[in-house]
Amino acid sequence: MANRLAGATSPYLLQHKDNPVDWWEWSAEAFAEARRRDVPVLISVGYAACHWCHVMAHESFEDEGIARVMNDGFVAIKVDREERPDVDAVYMTATQAMTGQGGWPMTVFATPDGDPFFCGTYYPKPQFARLLGSVSEAWRDQRDEVVKQGAAVVLAIGGAQLVGGPTAPISAELLAAAVTALLKDQDRTYGGFGGAPKFPPHMILLFLLRHHQRTDSAEALEVVREAAERMGRGGIYDQLAGGFARYSVDAHWTVPHFEKMLYDNALLLRAYTQLWRLTDDPFARRIADETAAFLLRDLATPAGGLASSLDADAAGVEGLTYAWTPAQLTEVLGAEDGAWAADLFRVTEQGTFEHGSSVLVLARDIDAAEPSLVARWSRVREKLLEARAGRPQPTRDDKVVASWNGLAVTALAEHGALTGDDTTRVAAIELAEVLATRHLVDGRLRRVSRDGVAGEPAGVLEDYGCVAEAFLAVHQLTADGRWLGLAKTLLDVGLAHFGTGEGGFYDTADDAERLVTRPADPTDNATPAGFSSVCAALVAYTALSGDTTYREAADVALEKVAPLIVSHPRFAGYSAAVAEAALSGPYEIAVSTLEAQDDLVALAHRHAPPGAVIVAGEPDRPGVPLLADRPLLEGRATAYVCRGFVCDRPVNAPEALVARLGSTEA
Known part of the structure; x- marks a missing residue:
């Protein structure tokens, strides 16, 4: 037996190629091996940026004793959930059905036919060691019950996620x-939805923005503004390099789980x-x-x-790249700028993260500040980012x-x-x-x-x-x-x-x-x-x-x-x-134009109704139905605003296009 992950393409699987565990990739051969040996399958599902996946790997999968028990009593299969979302979905449904919750790493014990009979997520090393023994014992002494339980789980989750039952037409009321x-x-205190951990509600924001535009709902827009501002000024956003972390471990967007997806x-x-x-x-x-x-x-x-x-993680430490102390700011920026940055980014002696360090947040509205402050802010960011580049960096x-x-x-x-x-x-x-x-x-x-x-x-x-x-x-x-x-x-x-x-x-x-x-x-x-x-x-x-x-x-x-x-x-x-x-509609907007950059095109994009499609180019361009039979009027760029393929009178004056798009109603 040997670990078989060295030839994997998944970076997550390659992280485990040197484990003493005899890992298999997901394959028919792995399940055939379980049937040949008459042992259950242990399916471990995770992804490369997952902090607790790393913890369980270090605690258990790199341990010779744990690996020996896994190798003797199971066929162990490692799955990258990002590479095989289908496998992840099936066993996550089973895990949620059995435990009421899910997450990664996901730990699933299954029959050689793949039927899950015991599921969980992260297990500390002592608990995982006991679990391996209990499952092996149950497989040996209570096989019939284990198999029946697996079959019952499969029956329960089969088709459970399909949309069925009552339907309803899409309507404004709905x-x-x-x-x-x-x-x-x-x-209403910190923006977004729910409590800790708090995830960026990106798709909800897109929905609310479209709803606001269609209905002029001030409330919908305010929800988006509040969440966007709190996230963009919070620690979930990288205040130096840009980009958002996966989620905030608290309700107020301060300390992120640092992976960026x-x-x-x-x-x-x-x-x-x-x-x-x-x-x-x-x-x-x-x-x-x-x-x-x-x-x-x-x-x-x-x-x-x-x-x-x-x-x-970086060098095995979560957040090592991103967190700062006041002393570190002073070391990079000098006393005056260091104190100013500590105040701006809310870096305190007590710290907001671990070991007296803080995750940078933006405490004030710098975008509306006077030019000299904006210039200072930009200069400080550049210096801190340059210094941060010398720290251990997260793997990719x-x-x-x-x-x-x-x-x-x-x-x-x-x-x-x-x-x-x-x-x-x-x-x-x-x-x-x-x-x-x-x-x-x-x-x-x-x-x-x-x-x-x-x-x-x-x-x-x-x-x-x-x-x-x-x-x-x-x-x-x-x-x-x-x-x-x-x-x-x-x-x-x-x-x-x-x-x-x-x-x-x-x-x-x-x-x-x-x-x-x-x-x-x-x-x-x-x-x-x-x-x-x-x-x-x-x-x-x-x-x-x-x-x-x-x-x-x-x-x-x-x-x-x-x-x-x-x-x-x-x-x-x-x-x-x-x-x-x-x-x-969505509205169909065609702009017939001979110019790559045209005011009508820019205005169409800025003022288009929710979800509208917009195509600009030469009239009757091959393969572009929206430009068919769309001539230029008076030799000038011309916009055609349509809904359900029924079009208003074409316009070629910018103010006329803005008025036309501003008067759309659903």
């Missing part, structure tokens, strides 16, 4: 009820960009710009594509995940279109090219790539939805029909291979590897569900192509998830955002 529910759940930052980039679009708030614009810069600077991989995450999980890169493409495309930033525009197109040429193989998506090579895991529903939406964003950015065609390819696969036959979607394809159950989770959590991301792409594709069959599929699916939007809006944020776009 979305207003969802907003009312969110307002009741808002943390691609998906959080892509979704928050969209939220802050849209907040700036609707309010002209310079703070929102700065956070958006810095978050985009973080993505392209710190997550870009040499072979193209964005890396998955930065670790919570450099695998490229299709869906998360799709989220980044959409966010960067929106940022580039709205701000006119060529860097983010070009980056969006280049990232989309990576997905199209590396991850799309023979018409099907691969979930991950690393070092320029696509991995074996097949794409799941969220990959198809997020990448299709990304291709549609780039189609709008470039007026290149190729991207519209690629999005159609992905959506056709989604409808043909992931559909339930009743308007819903499974998370895995009908020809994918068979697991003990077929996952189908419509809830939005850390990322948009495959369900909601596919709906978003279906709605946008119809608006861009004119093919209403895709919109019909989206409408049926949204009706199925509508009760969830009302009852649990915090877990249906992206579905609700898609519903807002669908209820609004």
